[in-house]
Amino acid sequence: MSELEAVGHETAGRGSGWLARKARGAGRGLVIAIPYAWLFLFFLTPFLIVFKISFAEYALAQPPYTALFEFAEETYLKVTLALSNYQFLFDDPIYVLAYLNSLKIAAISTLIALLLGYPMALGIARARQPWRNVLLFLVVLPFWTSFLIRVYAWIGILKNNGLINNALMALGVIDQPLALLNTDIAVYIGIVYSYLPFMVLPLYANLEKHDTALLEAAADLGRKPFSAFLTVTLPLSLPGMVAGSLLVFIPAVGEFVIPDLLGGADTLMIGKVLWYEFFNNRDWPVASAVAIAMLILLVVPIMLFQHHQSRQEEN
Amino acid sequence: MVGRRGLFLTSAMAFGFAFLYLPILLLILYSFNASRLVTVWGGFSVKWYGELFRDDQILSAAWVSFEIAAMTATLACVLGTIAGLVMSRFGRFRGRTLFSGMISAPLVMPEVITGLSLLLLFVALEQAIGWPSGRGVTTITIAHVTFAMAYVAVVIQSRLAGLDESLEEAALDLGARPFKVFMTVTLPIISPALVAGWLLSFTLSLDDLVIASFVAGPASSTLPMVVFSKVRLGLEPTINALATLLVLLATLTILVSAWLMQRQERNQRRQAARALAAEAEEAATTD
Numbered sequence: 001m002s003e004l005e006a007v008g009h010e011t012a013g014r015g016s017g018w019l020a021r022k023a024r025g026a027g028r029g030l031v032i033a034i035p036y037a038w039l040f041l042f043f044l045t046p047f048l049i050v051f052k053i054s055f056a057e058y059a060l061a062q063p064p065y066t067a068l069f070e071f072a073e074e075t076y077l078k079v080t081l082a083l084s085n086y087q088f089l090f091d092d093p094i095y096v097l098a099y100l101n102s103l104k105i106a107a108i109s110t111l112i113a114l115l116l117g118y119p120m121a122l123g124i125a126r127a128r129q130p131w132r133n134v135l136l137f138l139v140v141l142p143f144w145t146s147f148l149i150r151v152y153a154w155i156g157i158l159k160n161n162g163l164i165n166n167a168l169m170a171l172g173v174i175d176q177p178l179a180l181l182n183t184d185i186a187v188y189i190g191i192v193y194s195y196l197p198f199m200v201l202p203l204y205a206n207l208e209k210h211d212t213a214l215l216e217a218a219a220d221l222g223r224k225p226f227s228a229f230l231t232v233t234l235p236l237s238l239p240g241m242v243a244g245s246l247l248v249f250i251p252a253v254g255e256f257v258i259p260d261l262l263g264g265a266d267t268l269m270i271g272k273v274l275w276y277e278f279f280n281n282r283d284w285p286v287a288s289a290v291a292i293a294m295l296i297l298l299v300v301p302i303m304l305f306q307h308h309q310s311r312q313e314e315n
Numbered sequence: 316m317v318g319r320r321g322l323f324l325t326s327a328m329a330f331g332f333a334f335l336y337l338p339i340l341l342l343i344l345y346s347f348n349a350s351r352l353v354t355v356w357g358g359f360s361v362k363w364y365g366e367l368f369r370d371d372q373i374l375s376a377a378w379v380s381f382e383i384a385a386m387t388a389t390l391a392c393v394l395g396t397i398a399g400l401v402m403s404r405f406g407r408f409r410g411r412t413l414f415s416g417m418i419s420a421p422l423v424m425p426e427v428i429t430g431l432s433l434l435l436l437f438v439a440l441e442q443a444i445g446w447p448s449g450r451g452v453t454t455i456t457i458a459h460v461t462f463a464m465a466y467v468a469v470v471i472q473s474r475l476a477g478l479d480e481s482l483e484e485a486a487l488d489l490g491a492r493p494f495k496v497f498m499t500v501t502l503p504i505i506s507p508a509l510v511a512g513w514l515l516s517f518t519l520s521l522d523d524l525v526i527a528s529f530v531a532g533p534a535s536s537t538l539p540m541v542v543f544s545k546v547r548l549g550l551e552p553t554i555n556a557l558a559t560l561l562v563l564l565a566t567l568t569i570l571v572s573a574w575l576m577q578r579q580e581r582n583q584r585r586q587a588a589r590a591l592a593a594e595a596e597e598a599a600t601t602d
Contacts, residue, residue: 027493032408035398035464039417042461046432049439063438116334119327126324135328137573142335144514144565147522148539149558152546153338156345159550161355163341196335254425256525261546271427271525278431278529288435291428302423303416 047295054288055081065285085289095290098268099297105184105259105269106252109191113199113248114241116192121203121240122233125210136204143197151190151261158186158262182264190258191248198247206240207233242309250302254294270294339562346555363556370553372541380521380538383452387459388516394460395467395512396505400497402468403475404483421465430529433458437530450532458530459523463516470515474508475501507576514572518565 056065068081089095124135142150157163158180165177180186210233218228256271263269270290278287346364350357367373398418421429437447437454447453482504486496502509524539531537545551 028405031397032401032405032414035394035401035418035468036410036414038394038464039398039414039461042433042436042457043417043421046436049435050428050432053435063442116327116331119324120331123324123328135332137569138332138335141566141569142339144518144569145339145562146539146542146558146565148524148542148546149342149554149561150338152542152554152558153342155546156550157338157341193334193338196331200331250423251425254427256427257543271425274427274431275525284435287431291431294425294428298425299420299423299428303420306419306423 050288050291053285054085054292055083056285056288057082057084058283058285063284064282082285085285086293088286089289089293094268095270095273095293098270098273099293101268102253102255102270105187105191105267106249106255109188109195109252110199110245110249112188113192113196114245117196117199117203117244118237118241121200121207124200124204125207139197139200139204147194148257150194151258154186154190154193154262155181158189181262182267184263184267186262187259187267187269190262191252191255194258195248195251199244202243202247203237203240206237206243210236246302246306253298270298339558342555343559343562346552346559348552348555351552363552364560367553367556367560372536373538373553373557376536376538376541379452379535383456383459383537384517384520386456387463387520388513390456390460391463391467391516392509392513395464395516396471396509398464398468399471399475400501402472404480418465418468421462422469424462426523426525427529429462430458430526433461433526434529449534450530451535454530454532455527455535455537458526459516459520462526463519466515466519467512470508470512471505474505478504507579510572510576514568 052068053065056068058064059066066082120139124132124139127135155162159165160177160179160181162181164180165174168174169177214232214236215228218232219225223231254271255269256275259267259269259272260275263272274287274290274294277283277290345356347359347361348356349360349362398414402415402418433454434450437450440446441448483496483500486500487493491499522539523537524543527537528540528543531540542554542557545554
């Protein structure tokens, strides 16, 4: 391949990178090294340490865990690996239950967010121009305000003498306040409320690109609007639905703040269990084992799925 | 289009937006409530704002949080821009797969895991080399930069992917060095993305409770940590006042930055049009 062809080829491919050709040697390596070193030290290394400590035992010490490597009699290295933390995760049903319950709560919340967010995204995509931007702005704005405070707002609405119960009692619908706060329902509301923008935005980005001519064609061929929606719009919007659902599901599974503030004592979620293991029981090795289990059962599958998806998109 | 379906979409949107905004509006409304009981209206008053500004714990935590957020946003923009540039303009290099994994992983990592792992790293580092001695603003900032730079990298990368490389190529062909090309060509074009990345990092840092709780020392509490400990004990009218101020701040920031970006875009378009016109005129006179 001639030099010219090579250049043409590289500019044709998206993101081929002019810096790949022009900046070579020490300068290029240094530029890569800066973010690389940061992420290596502050993102990758910590997991190795968590992995190590998950094999340690709880000890009344500072920091509160036993050393894995000890020089016994200063001659040979003694390695103590405690597998008890992992066994503990399976022996005590609370961990398996919390993991399954997290998946359940995240899945149901994601479904509600999809059912609520889809018509919103469709409505925004079909709105006329100055309105469309205003509506989009209104979807994004809550995201920029404090997450903690948005969750806090629901305490005043859901509690026993809160706004919903006061209103229903004033209207005479109920005589006794409904238990809403500190239930799973409150957790669903909190998650849907917090992550709804993440559902609407990718859906909107997908729906906005649809060619309305397709729907007109379906109408010309005698399809009723709802049937045209089911056969044309819905299948085309599948990538947007997957993207939005992942953006809600992923943070919801590991959520701590929402189940802690809105959920009850029996609302088990894995993020909350890890928090309590660490802050209340001060058991760092078990907390580390929970983190490693979460990583393997949750984060790795999600990353593999995303990797697989981006591969598919490239093809 | 209007009809039963239009009606359905409109009412779904109305419900959705009411769901998004009613809780915030109620929060704001009740910040002006004279009664201590947060859910019972007792007349108009601004006394909770006065109480908020006398609450030293909240004020000092707010100062710590803004300080951390500003440092985080700035550092995350530098590192995230470099990372985004590496991902979209550096072609293949050894370790690229690991790099792209480390850039995208913080986006899907549960906060409790990030917080715990960074805390264990800081403890191990302190034992091994004596740094960081104790935990506080520095450790929180490092933790926040680590996840915020991933968001900035995504924003910058998607901006660069949608950008024609021919401008940068042209500057290179005219003999500019790569660093100069980046500073004079790439950086001005991606500056709106950079502003968005900075604001995003600032917000993420200001908002974070979980990671900060793990890596903060006993002496340094951030604003979300103080709010969380107050909220856990029950409703607190000063928190409503604080919430109102934060919502106001966020709305103003977003409106102003959107307006600035629009103006800059318009200016750029006008300049480009002027340059084209001048060129056309020149071409006409030489003919």
